[in-house]
Amino acid sequence: MRIALIGYGRMGKEIERHAVERGMQVTARFDSKNSDVSAGAHEFDVAIHFASPDSVITHVQMCARRKNNMVVGTTGWSKDMGKVWSIVQEQNIGLVHAANFSVGVNIFFRLMKDAAKLFDRFLEYDVFLQETHHKDKSDSPSGTALTLAEILLHNISRKKELLNTPPSGKIRPEQLHISSTRAGTVVGNHSVTFDSVADSIELTHMAKNRSGFALGALLAAEWIDGKKGIFTMEDVLSDIFQ
Ligand SMILES: NC(=O)c1ccc[n+]([C@@H]2O[C@H](COP(=O)([O-])OP(=O)(O)OC[C@H]3O[C@@H](n4cnc5c(N)ncnc54)[C@H](OP(=O)(O)O)[C@@H]3O)[C@@H](O)[C@H]2O)c1
Known part of the structure; x- marks a missing residue:
């Protein structure tokens, strides 16, 4: 699986470390100075967003236009949930969000x-x-x-x-x-x-470190690949929990 990291701070770097260990490829990295996901010839299957709350809508729009599924771990954007729902449904992509992926x-x-x-x-x-x-x-x-x-x-x-x-x-x-x-x-x-x-x-x-969040986000990325609709970590874990 090819992954794009939107946000390359504490969480982005932790996710990259675990992705490489799991044999996944990180093919694109974005931060505040390089935040245009639609620019360039980046190829990826799922984008993982751990960045700033004010960038969530823009990045969901950019990924939806490219038909890329997303995992959104960024917190503090609940006021924009309705807008994100509409984009995901109109553009027929898949998105998992959770305030905590551990x-x-x-x-x-x-x-x-x-x-x-x-x-x-x-x-x-x-x-x-x-x-x-x-x-x-x-x-x-x-x-x-x-x-x-x-x-x-x-x-x-x-x-x-x-x-x-x-x-x-x-x-x-x-x-x-x-x-x-x-x-x-x-x-x-x-x-x-x-x-x-x-x-x-x-x-x-x-939480003893950030590895629990990173591993959960990667589990969610594998799960959402090829799915359509908006989900939470509860959906990702529901098969295991039952
Ligand atoms: N759901 C979960 O399980 C979970 C767990 C931990 C954290 N979080 C959340 O994840 C988010 C990130 O946490 P963190 O600790 O990794 O923060 P951080 O270390 O401050 O890193 C944030 C990253 O986002 C980048 N960024 C900021 N604005 C951006 C934009 N418009 N476009 C693209 N990238 C942008 C920053 O770029 P620069 O480097 O250029 O500043 C930085 O690389 C926070 O909302 C936090 O609450 C969620």
């Missing part, structure tokens, strides 16, 4: 859904979410934290809205608080705590 995190999402359903029945437990990432991360809360929050809001009926800014005063019982910390070189930590007067249960995922 297989471990996707297992964590599954565990969280089961945990939330259990705690839904026990009103004495409150729930909150904490995430920490390196100081250069541009979006906050992380896309992974927002996915976790969606799972919790969907499965715990007493939680109805997100609070992702510092609270001014008491929070309301129906609010689900996410706190974000940006510091140092932390790759990505997410914790969900279920807390009662009697005890506290904390579920944590800690």
